[in-house]
Amino acid sequence: MLVENVMTPADKLIKISPMATVREALRLMKLNKVRSIIVEKNSPNGAYGLVTFKNILQSIVAEDGDIDLLNVYDIAAMPAISVSAKLNVQYAAKMMVSSSIKRLLIIDDNELKGILTMTDIIEILMENVE
Secondary structure, three states, rough: OHHHHOOOHHOOOEEEEEOEEEEHHHHHHHHOOOOOEOOOOOOOOOOEEEEEHHHHHHHHHOOOOOOOOOHHHHOOOOOOOOOOOEEEEHHHHHHHHHOOOEEEEEEEEEEEEEEEEEEHHHHHHHHHHO
């Protein structure tokens, strides 16, 4: 099975500008009940990023950050770790486990196609278990 058959497509993802504040990111996450949001690239040749609760907590707690002064760009994982939509899910899962990654962006030709989470993979496995 390919990643493209399991991933959440890009049109269903929540995105934010890299120049938005961390408070805006938190507001979007709360409103949409998600644990991560995609950071849009700032140019055609730029990189997509990812902001998670962990990034936000690290910036606020560890660095005593102010969510109104910090931009998303300052705390995001940029570039986010990504794979192709045409990759076999097995390899994506192996990469996630070996690198302790919960989410992979799906990017082809430097364009966002979707996101693959550990939950997506587990749900597929559970569907096949009787």
